[in-house]
Amino acid sequence: MSRDNTLWFVIAAFNEGPMISEVVRGVAPHAQVVVVDDGSADDTGDQALAGGACVATHLVNRGQGAALQTGIDFALAQGAGHVVTFDADGQHDVAEALEMVARCRAEGLDAVLGSRFLGATVNMPFSRRLVIKAAVVFTRLTTGLNLTDAHNGLRVLSREAARKIRIRQDRMAHASEILSQIARLRLNWREHPVTITYSEYSLAKGQKISNSVRILEDMLFGARS
Amino acid sequence: MIVSLVATGLFLFVLFVAAVRKFTFFGLKVSVMLFAAAGIYFVWNPDQMTRLAQLVGVGRGADLITYATTVILFLTVVGAIIRERRSGDVLTLLVRRLAIQQARFPEGEGGRG
The missing domain is CATH 4.10.860 (DNA Excision Repair, Uvrb; Chain A)
Structure with a gap:
């Protein structure tokens, strides 16, 4: 399969040295990849470069939201037609992401959002399921979007949608912010079933329940205008 | 004294x-x-503080000072958080600009710069 050079995967990575190269190598045959090394203390950037990704390096850690926006800006500057936000820890399936891109193009959508609750989860802890379900209810109430999942890092955005959405929440609250902007901008979106695999590695790296308190704090104090 | x-x-x-x-x-x-x-x-004039406290429905002047200090501290902390976030926002913009300007490309790819 030849690589689609108008398709860009944006991967925010912080201390993902052990995994990032493998993740990039899974994507690179199919699409362009930019890894935003968010001030990692390890060799994340070098590993991503060796895997075949472009690497934009945050000199200091600014959070996943900030890193994704950097990656999206970079991809747009390189002429991206579609942008996929993809996790660095190997939770996402490249084939499913490509399905989402195909759907986005075929149906002329602005955004396709991955949903683990339409699809499947592997080894998902009960506590995390509970927190995400609560986030879904919160997102439905605050945005009016009839979603089945929230805080799923696998998304496809058309160039126009990627250009319109501006992530101002530097940290984890960006996931809610993206959804609220999709609602506010009245973008044409669909959810797509995806499988999220919770490996020992991703569980150690991923969001903790205590992060939900931080997300609420971020949303309370708001983002820059 | x-x-x-x-x-x-x-x-x-x-x-x-x-x-x-x-x-x-x-x-x-x-x-x-x-x-x-x-x-x-x-x-x-500590007696005046007690009178003021009674005027606003608080028993003692010392209590009024405690409440007022709590409120002032809270507002100060909120103000400090907001200022810190504004500084963080500026830092993010700088970091982002540098990251894009100094992006590295894999061998054989130059990018659009």
């Missing part, structure tokens, strides 16, 4: 700083100066 003198010195310092420092809005400058002036007055 020593405590009163120290407290007076601190309030005078606040009064001086508020008088010479620029504030983002004038109302805040006036509020801080009034607060410091009131502080000096009440240090030397």
Whole structure:
């Protein structure tokens, strides 16, 4: 399969040295990849470069939201037609992401959002399921979007949608912010079933329940205008 | 007596700083100066603080000071968080700009620059 050079995967990575190269190598045959090394203390950037990704390096850690926006800006500057936000820890399936891109193009959508609750989860802890379900209810109430999942890092955005959405929440609250902007901008979106695999590695790296308190704090104090 | 003198010195310092420092809005400058002036007055007239406390429905002057201090501390912390976030936002913009300018490309790919 030849690589689609108008398709860009944006991967925010912080201390993902052990995994990032493998993740990039899974994507690179199919699409362009930019890894935003968010001030990692390890060799994340070098590993991503060796895997075949472009690497934009945050000199200091600014959070996943900030890193994704950097990656999206970079991809747009390189002429991206579609942008996929993809996790660095190997939770996402490249084939499913490509399905989402195909759907986005075929149906002329602005955004396709991955949903683990339409699809499947592997080894998902009960506590995390509970927190995400609560986030879904919160997102439905605050945005009016009839979603089945929230805080799923696998998304496809058309160039126009990627250009319109501006992530101002530097940290984890960006996931809610993206959804609220999709609602506010009245973008044409669909959810797509995806499988999220919770490996020992991703569980150690991923969001903790205590992060939900931080997300609420971020949303309370708001983002820059 | 020593405590009163120290407290007076601190309030005078606040009064001086508020008088010479620029504030983002004038109302805040006036509020801080009034607060410091009131502080000096009440240090030397504690009975008046108790009367004021009773006037607003709080039993003792000391209680009123505790409540007022709590509120002021809370507002100060919120203000500090907001300022810290604004600084963080500027830092993010700088970091982002540098990251894109200095992006590295895999071998054989130059990018659009």
